Amino acid sequence: MNPTPSSEFWAGVRETFPLVVGAIPFGIIFGTLAESGGLSLWAALAFSAIVFAGSAQFIALGMVSAGASWPIIILTTFVVNLRHLLYSTTLLRQVRHLPQRWRVPLAFGLTDETFAVVVRHYELPPASELKHWYYLGSAAFMYLNWQLCTLIGLTFGRLIPGIEHWGLDFAMSASFIGIVVPYLKSRPMFAAALVSGALGVALYDLPNKLGLILATLAGVAIGFLLEGSGNPSKPENRTFAVAGEG
Amino acid sequence: MSEVWMVSGMFLVTFLVRYLPFGLAGALRIPEPLERALRYVPPAVLMAIVAPAVLMPDGEALHWSWENPHLVGALAAFGVGWWKQNLLLTIVASLAIFFGVRMLLGAA
Numbered sequence: 018m019n020p021t022p023s024s025e026f027w028a029g030v031r032e033t034f035p036l037v038v039g040a041i042p043f044g045i046i047f048g049t050l051a052e053s054g055g056l057s058l059w060a061a062l063a064f065s066a067i068v069f070a071g072s073a074q075f076i077a078l079g080m081v082s083a084g085a086s087w088p089i090i091i092l093t094t095f096v097v098n099l100r101h102l103l104y105s106t107t108l109l110r111q112v113r114h115l116p117q118r119w120r121v122p123l124a125f126g127l128t129d130e131t132f133a134v135v136v137r138h139y140e141l142p143p144a145s146e147l148k149h150w151y152y153l154g155s156a157a158f159m160y161l162n163w164q165l166c167t168l169i170g171l172t173f174g175r176l177i178p179g180i181e182h183w184g185l186d187f188a189m190s191a192s193f194i195g196i197v198v199p200y201l202k203s204r205p206m207f208a209a210a211l212v213s214g215a216l217g218v219a220l221y222d223l224p225n226k227l228g229l230i231l232a233t234l235a236g237v238a239i240g241f242l243l244e245g246s247g248n249p250s251k252p253e254n255r256t257f258a259v260a261g262e263g
Numbered sequence: 264m265s266e267v268w269m270v271s272g273m274f275l276v277t278f279l280v281r282y283l284p285f286g287l288a289g290a291l292r293i294p295e296p297l298e299r300a301l302r303y304v305p306p307a308v309l310m311a312i313v314a315p316a317v318l319m320p321d322g323e324a325l326h327w328s329w330e331n332p333h334l335v336g337a338l339a340a341f342g343v344g345w346w347k348q349n350l351l352l353t354i355v356a357s358l359a360i361f362f363g364v365r366m367l368l369g370a371a
Contacts, residue, residue, distance in 0.1 A: 035351035091272035103304040105284040113288040124282035193309040195353035198344030200306040217311035236307030241300040
């Protein structure tokens with residue numbers, strides 16, 4: 018059966034479902050903590066609706082409650098989200114043929130989760146000119162879910178005392194590990210993950226989450242260098258596992 | 264008032280890093296080696312986020328211990344992910360183990 022825009026869209030929705038499950042507790046916690054953290058109701062809603070960047074929203078919220086000034090918060094948001102520059106550069110080849118009215122919403126919806134699902138879909142056969150519909154389905158589902166969870170947290174969160182101490186943030190770690198595992202098929206990929214993880218811990222105390230960027234760059238460099246030296250089986254490195262599909 | 268500035272600024276920087284390469288897509292040409300290097304971005308960036316989150320859940324000290332539910336849950340996620348190759352199962356099973364350990368420790 019040939020893919021159609023609608024079949025691609027719904028496949029994107031379907032295959033993003035596990036990551037939506039992982040994001041639910043995260044969004045609810047954000048909504049729950051927002052007001053006690055010092056954000057007004059509208060600002061909390063605007064964070065999710067306009068900024069739409071989970072980890073940056075949490076970090077900014079933490080800085081608001083610590084009394085940081087807004088220029089510092091914006092600078093930190095920028096650094097934390099620099100990884101998205103790498104994501105959009107990675108996907109550039111796939112969206113090049115699309116008009117701006119597609120590229121703008123697709124860029125807006127480029128979260129960690131959607132990137133992970135979409136980049137794998139582009140790697141998989143069959144080649145299709147309709148995969149941006151899959152991307153749209155994934156981004157739209159993540160977006161709607163995030164708004165809904167923020168709203169639930171804002172309205173019902175305070176009814177459940179202590180919900181922020183349940184450790185629900187672990188859901189994000191679980192999602193991200195689930196995304197990482199299928200990559201760990203070659204030695205360079207493994208080394209990249211190991212090095213960036215270790216440096217992520219070692220450099221954690223650097224200001225403005227700079228450690229995150231440095232650790233990522235080091236991991237990427239190690240993987241790339243190892244791939245260049247001694248591992249001739251490049252095609253193997255290029256295929257992403259089908260793991261986790263549905 | 265400063266909230267308006269904060270939200271606008273956060274939107275602007277977030278959207279810019281997501282959009283810039285897409286917007287310039289016509290003019291940008293990514294050299295082949297860079298394209299190969301970019302394949303390492305997803306596992307690298309996600310591990311750089313996850314490792315501190317599970318090893319230093321309080322954001323301060325390392326907790327290398329079976330009494331750290333984040334660490335046990337993360338190891339379970341790697342195990343289940345490797346074994347079953349199913350994303351939803353990986354997330355749900357490791358969350359169950361995470362909360363199981365918390366309850367055993369009397370935290371929840």
